[in-house]
Structure formats: C-alpha cells, structure tokens
Amino acid sequence: MLSIKNLHASIEGTPILRGINLEVKPGEVHAIMGPNGSGKSTLASVLAGREEYEVTEGEVIFQGKDLLELSPEDRAREGVFLAFQYPVEIPGVSSTNFLRTAVNQVREYRGLEPLDAVKFLSLMKEKMKLVEIDQKLLSRSLNEGFSGGEKKRNEIFQMAMLEPTLSILDETDSGLDIDALRIVSNGVNQLKSDKTATIVVTHYQRLLDYIVPDFVHVLYKGRIVKSGTKELALELEEKGYDWIKDEVDSKATV
Amino acid sequence: MSTLTKQDTFNSILEGAPKNFESERTLAKESYFAQGLPALKAEEYKFTSIAKKLEQTIENFSSAQAFEVSDELVKSSIYPGFEGNVLVFSNGKFLPELSSNIEGLEISALSEKPETAIGSIAKVEKDAFAALNQASFVDGAFISVPKKSQVEKPFLLLSFNKSNEGQVIQPRIWIEAGDFAEVTFIDQSVDLSETSYFLNKVIEIKGGVNTHIRYYRIQNEGKNSIEVSNIETDIQQDSRFTSVNISLSGDMVRNNLNLNLLGSNSEGNMYGLYLLNGKTHVDNHTNVDHTIPHAESNELYKGILADQSRGVFNGKIFVRQDAQKTNAFQQNNNILLSEDAVVNTKPQLEIWADDVKCSHGCTTGQLDEEALFYLQARGIDKTQAKGLLLYAFAGEVLEHIEEDSFREYCISLVQERLGSKF
Ligand SMILES: Nc1ncnc2c1ncn2[C@@H]1O[C@H](COP(=O)(O)OP(=O)(O)O)[C@@H](O)[C@H]1O
Numbered sequence: 001m002l003s004i005k006n007l008h009a010s011i012e013g014t015p016i017l018r019g020i021n022l023e024v025k026p027g028e029v030h031a032i033m034g035p036n037g038s039g040k041s042t043l044a045s046v047l048a049g050r051e052e053y054e055v056t057e058g059e060v061i062f063q064g065k066d067l068l069e070l071s072p073e074d075r076a077r078e079g080v081f082l083a084f085q086y087p088v089e090i091p092g093v094s095s096t097n098f099l100r101t102a103v104n105q106v107r108e109y110r111g112l113e114p115l116d117a118v119k120f121l122s123l124m125k126e127k128m129k130l131v132e133i134d135q136k137l138l139s140r141s142l143n144e145g146f147s148g149g150e151k152k153r154n155e156i157f158q159m160a161m162l163e164p165t166l167s168i169l170d171e172t173d174s175g176l177d178i179d180a181l182r183i184v185s186n187g188v189n190q191l192k193s194d195k196t197a198t199i200v201v202t203h204y205q206r207l208l209d210y211i212v213p214d215f216v217h218v219l220y221k222g223r224i225v226k227s228g229t230k231e232l233a234l235e236l237e238e239k240g241y242d243w244i245k246d247e248v249d250s251k252a253t254v
Numbered sequence: 255m256s257t258l259t260k261q262d263t264f265n266s267i268l269e270g271a272p273k274n275f276e277s278e279r280t281l282a283k284e285s286y287f288a289q290g291l292p293a294l295k296a297e298e299y300k301f302t303s304i305a306k307k308l309e310q311t312i313e314n315f316s317s318a319q320a321f322e323v324s325d326e327l328v329k330s331s332i333y334p335g336f337e338g339n340v341l342v343f344s345n346g347k348f349l350p351e352l353s354s355n356i357e358g359l360e361i362s363a364l365s366e367k368p369e370t371a372i373g374s375i376a377k378v379e380k381d382a383f384a385a386l387n388q389a390s391f392v393d394g395a396f397i398s399v400p401k402k403s404q405v406e407k408p409f410l411l412l413s414f415n416k417s418n419e420g421q422v423i424q425p426r427i428w429i430e431a432g433d434f435a436e437v438t439f440i441d442q443s444v445d446l447s448e449t450s451y452f453l454n455k456v457i458e459i460k461g462g463v464n465t466h467i468r469y470y471r472i473q474n475e476g477k478n479s480i481e482v483s484n485i486e487t488d489i490q491q492d493s494r495f496t497s498v499n500i501s502l503s504g505d506m507v508r509n510n511l512n513l514n515l516l517g518s519n520s521e522g523n524m525y526g527l528y529l530l531n532g533k534t535h536v537d538n539h540t541n542v543d544h545t546i547p548h549a550e551s552n553e554l555y556k557g558i559l560a561d562q563s564r565g566v567f568n569g570k571i572f573v574r575q576d577a578q579k580t581n582a583f584q585q586n587n588n589i590l591l592s593e594d595a596v597v598n599t600k601p602q603l604e605i606w607a608d609d610v611k612c613s614h615g616c617t618t619g620q621l622d623e624e625a626l627f628y629l630q631a632r633g634i635d636k637t638q639a640k641g642l643l644l645y646a647f648a649g650e651v652l653e654h655i656e657e658d659s660f661r662e663y664c665i666s667l668v669q670e671r672l673g674s675k676f
Pocket residue numbers: 011012016034035036037038039040041042043052
C-alpha cells in the first residue's frame with residue numbers, strides 16, 4: 001500500500017529526514033517511536049503534503065501513485081489521513097460545515113454522490129458514537145477552545161468520517177487520560193480492516209497496549225535505526241532510548 | 255505646489271451655493287476657509303490625502319445637480335430580497351415621487367425644513383469636508399421618526415450618483431428619532447458616472463431617549479469614486495446605536511464615523527469590514543466620545559487586502575472625566591494577501607476617568623498557513639479552503655447585521671469576492 005524509499009526531507013535547508021525506508025501492507029499496524037526531535041512529525045507531515053518541507057531525495061508510492069506529486073487535498077482524497085499532533089483551532093469555521101465540505105469533496109473525487117444534509121447528519125451521528133464525542137463540541141467552531149483531549153478525539157472522529165485507507169496518528173495519545181485513551185483506541189481499532197493500514201506515531205508503549213502493532217520502528221536522527229515486533233516497544237519502555245542512541249552514535253563515529 | 259490647499263479650489267461651488275440655511279452656511283464657509291483642505295502633513299489625513307488625490311484626478315469643480323431617475327432604474331437597483339421602504343436620491347437630492355410614502359413619518363427635502371439644526375451634531379470645525387458640505391450642499395433630506403414608532407421594515411437610502419467633468423456630489427441627510435423609536439437604515443449608492451468624481455457626504459443622526467437605531471452601509475459602487483463621509487450620531491439615555499460599514503470598492507474612500515454617547519446606559523456599536531483589491535484605498539476613522547457614566551461602546555473593524563490596496567484604521571475612544579463605569583472595547587484585525595498591500599492601524603485612547611474598562615487590540619498578518627494546511631489535509635481544495643478561512647474572518651463582522659435580507663446580500667457579495675478575486 002505504502003512504499004517509502006530513501007526519503008530525505010529538509011526544512012529551510014536543514015536536513016531532517018535522512019533516508020527513510022518503510023513498507024506498509026494492507027491490514028498492518030506500524031508503530032513509529034523515537035526520542036523527541038527525531039523527525040516523526042516531519043515524516044507524518046511530508047506524507048500529508050506540508051509544503052514547508054522540501055523533499056530532496058527518495059520516493060513515496062501510495063497504492064501505485066507517486067504520493068509526492070499530489071497536492072495535500074488530493075492525498076486526502078486518495079485515502080491518506082493525518083491525525084495531527086497539534087490540531088489547529090479555526091475560529092469562525094463551523095465543525096459541521098467544514099466536515100460536510102470535506103466529506104463531499106472527498107466523495108466527489110472518489111466518484112460518489114454528495115451526501116445531502118439528512119444523510120450527512122445521520123453519518124455524523126453514527127461516527128460520533130464511535131469516539132463518544134459530544135454534539136455540543138461539534139456545534140462550535142473547529143477545535144476552538146477544545147481541550148487537548150477533545151481535539152484528539154475530534155481528529156479520530158474526522159478520520160471516521162473520511163474513511164481513509166492509510167491513517168497516520170501523530171502522538172494521538174499525548175494529553176489523553178486513560179479513559180479517553182481507551183475510547184480513542186477503540187475507535188481506531190473499529191475502523192481497522194484488512195484493507196486499511198495504520199501508522200501510529202508515539203512516545204509511549206501504553207497506547208500500543210490498545211492498538212497492537214505488527215511492527216515497531218525506532219526513528220532517530222531522521223533514520224529508522226531499528227525495527228522489530230511489539231516486543232521492541234516493551235524493551236524501549238523498560239530501557240529507554242539511550243542504548244539505541246549509543247548504538248547509532250558509536251557507529252557513526254567509527 | 256498644491257493648488258488644492260489654496261482657498262480657491264471650491265470657490266465656484268461655494269459661490270453657487272443655495273441661499274437657504276444662511277447662517278449655517280456662512281459659519282461653515284468661514285470654518286472651511288479657516289481650516290483649508292487638509293494638507294499632506296495634516297495629522298488626521300496623514301495616510302489619506304484626499305486633497306492630493308482630487309488635484310491629480312479632477313480639474314474643474316462644480317456642483318452636480320439632480321438628474322432624472324426612472325422608476326425602472328430604481329426597481330432594478332434594489333438589492334434582491336429587500337423588503338421595506340425606499341428613499342431615492344439623485345446626486346444627493348431627495349426624490350419624493352420615487353420614494354415610499356410612509357404614514358406617520360415625516361420625510362422631505364431638507365430645503366423644506368429650514369429650521370433643521372444642521373451642523374449641530376456634525377460640527378463644522380471638526381472637519382474641513384464637513385464644513386465644505388455644510389457651506390455648499392445643494393439639497394438633502396430630512397427624516398423624522400416620531401416618538402414610539404417602531405418601524406419594522408428597514409429604510410433603504412438609495413442614492414444614484416452621476417457626475418461628469420469634476421462635478422461634486424454633496425449628499426446631506428438629517429435623521430431624528432423620537433423617544434422609544436426603533437428604526438433601521440441601509441445606505442447604498444449606485445454609481446452612474448463615467449469619470450472620477452468626488453462625493454462629500456454628511457449624515458447627522460439625533461436619537462431621543464430609549465431609541466434603537468441601526469445604520470448599515472455598503473460601499474460597492476464605482477471604482478472611480480473619491481469619497482469623504484462624515485457620519486455623526488448623538489445617543490441619549492438607554493439607547494442603542496449600531497453601525498455596520500462594508501467597503502468593497504472605490505478609488506480613495508475616507509469614512510469619518512463619530513458617536514457621541516450623551517446619556518447613561520447607552521450603547522454604541524461600530525462594526526466595519528473592508529475587502530480591498532486593485533489600488534483601492536479605504537480609511538476608516540472612528541471616534542466614540544463617552545461623556546457620561548455607565549455607557550458602553552463596542553468596535554470591531556476587519557480588513558482583507560489584496561493587490562496594492564491600502565487600508566487605514568484609526569479608532570479614537572475618548573472617555574471624559576465624568577464617564578465613570580465606562581466599558582469600551584475596540585478591535586482591528588487585518589489580513590494581507592499580497593506583499594504590496596498596506597495597512598496602517600492606530601488605536602487612540604484618551605481616558606480621563608479612572609473607573610473604566612477599556613480594551614483595544616490590533617493585528618495585521620497573513621492568512622494562517624497552518625489552518626490552510628489543516629483544511630487541505632482533510633480533502634478541501636486549496637482555493638475553497640482559503641475562501642472558508644477568509645469568510646470565517648469576515649463573518650464576524652457580517653453577523654452584526656440584524657436585518658436578514660441585507661445580511662444575506664452582504665454575505666453573497668463577500669463570498670463572491672472571496673471566491674473569485676482573492
Ligand atoms: N518548522 C520547522 N522549522 C525548523 N525546524 C523544524 C521545524 N519543524 C521541525 N523542525 C526540527 O526538525 C526536527 C524533527 O522535528 P519533529 O519531526 O517534530 O520531531 P518529533 O516529532 O520526532 O519530535 C527537530 O529538530 C525540530 O526542531
């Protein structure tokens with residue numbers, strides 16, 4: 001489904017991603033872990049099409065298409081979804097209006113009829129249950145005045161509405177208490193199928209107790225320096241990242 | 255060397271002025287000559303040199319007279335969805351035969367009301383253009399809303415302007431609303447001129463106690479207008495006045511809006527939106543004068559500027575020593591869509607009372623790229639995402655228009671502008 005080869009990206013001339021390789025197949029869950037500042041959000045943003053990042057080398061193929069050639073909106077319409085680490089507050093844009101525009105533009109791209117107001121509302125109701133999000137939140141401006149947890153929940157709600165093929169969750173667990181974590185993970189798990197894939201970016205092992213990964217990768221200094229199964233996450237939880245840093249940094253100096 | 259700052263620029267207009275309102279005109283003429291047209295360095299017109307603009311654009315000045323306006327033209331010029339009373343003006347002259355006849359209200363040409371205290375609200379010494387208007391306006395309208403009348407339907411002040419060869423149009427309207435009256439005015443002009451022209455307008459509004467007056471204005475007429483308007487309102491006890499001004503076009507436009515809060519428990523609201531492109535220059539100067547305790551003023555002006563357009567906002571809040579317990583809020587926010595667009599914004603607070611709540615703020619920035627990316631990342635097309643964000647920004651002003659049909663009309667104009675040109 002997703003094939004990243006030797007991806008290099010920089011911002012304002014500073015290289016951040018320095019040769020990422022990753023293969024994701026339908027039905028799989030990949031966790032990307034790593035210390036702060038290692039480039040996890042950068043990778044997520046590059047995949048979603050943020051323009052500030054310049055891709056200097058490498059390729060990304062998503063379902064046979066050159067993802068890097070597509071505009072951010074077309075990537076979303078092709079089925080890529082990024083749950084932001086820091087969702088933006090947009091005063092004056094109503095959540096409902098925004099979602100309806102988004103859903104219908106995505107549907108149009110996929111050759112589907114737009115949803116009328118009634119169908120849209122019933123879809124919304126159905127998906128709201130999934131992440132136990134309150135109607136009141138959605139009658140406000142997009143993310144405006146939402147708590148950290150509410151914003152994260154809203155991201156997963158949007159994901160449910162847009163039915164992506166590839167979901168990238170950037171630190172969706174941060175700022176969530178244990179109940180919210182359970183609800184959000186539950187939502188993600190229910191949206192999983194053998195045709196979709198998920199990339200979970202996280203610091204902490206605890207999310208991975210709920211969303212169980214098939215593979216765990218450690219990103220450090222813009223490269224995937226270690227890959228393994230879910231046991232790797234447990235090991236990282238126990239030992240921290242220093243041993244990996246030491247391993248990588250000592251190799252680099254040799 | 256500027257010729258316009260000399261005294262003789264508008265001499266033929268001043269000499270040809272009607273003979274009515276003799277003492278008011280004499281006073282105004284003296285004041286006009288004493289002030290002179292604001293020169294380049296004049297503080298109040300620092301960013302908006304109307305005098306220079308006039309000099310560059312117009313050669314011989316004369317007063318524009320009324321011209322014939324057809325019934326069809328009136329009908330086709332009323333914005334879609336409007337329901338209410340229409341008052342028609344031709345180059346500032348009130349045309350009763352084309353206007354709605356409203357029972358219980360007194361509406362006539364200003365020349366038929368020689369006892370009207372013109373200049374008692376918009377005082378000539380405050381502004382040279384107000385003085386010029388008072389000294390030389392041709393005719394205008396007198397509108398009186400009697401005590402306790404609640405006119406549910408709005409009044410559309412529909413002005414047709416046609417000026418050739420430097421003719422100057424000087425509308426003048428006097429509005430008075432008796433105690434407990436409630437009324438809405440919508441001010442719109444239709445430009446039939448082919449050349450640049452100068453519009454110099456004065457509206458005075460005198461409200462009794464417990465009145466509720468709304469004044470909405472849309473400036474979407476010609477691209478070639480050079481405009482100055484002085485709109486001034488006296489608000490008495492327990493009254494509310496709300497003005498919403500939407501500027502969409504013009505060459506150089508200067509709006510002076512003055513509110514005098516004269517009675518306690520009164521509220522003055524001033525809202526404005528300017529969406530500018532090309533080389534349009536719009537300057538909003540507002541002034542709210544808190545003279546008594548326990549009054550409130552709210553002000554929000556927002557601008558979106560593209561191309562080489564220029565915006566100026568100057569908001570004065572004056573809180574006099576007696577005006578304890580004043581609440582005054584002011585906000586000006588701007589989005590620049592081009593590197594060549596410029597905004598000058600200046601809050602000016604003068605507070606002489608000590609027990610007051612005043613706040614003000616101004617921002618000028620670009621479109622929020624983070625927000626734009628967020629919307630795109632959800633599948634929304636970039637142009638549409640921009641439109642959504644800009645509309646959200648502008649909508650905060652439009653929502654203060656309480657008259658549904660007019661709000662809808664403004665929303666459609668704003669959306670059209672934000673969807674296409676920006
Ligand atoms: N907009 C930016 N401008 C400059 N540097 C940035 C920007 N965004 C990220 N970086 C830098 O890129 C590196 C990786 O950041 P990020 O991808 O956010 O890391 P992570 O998500 O793994 O914590 C960090 O060193 C960070 O400072």
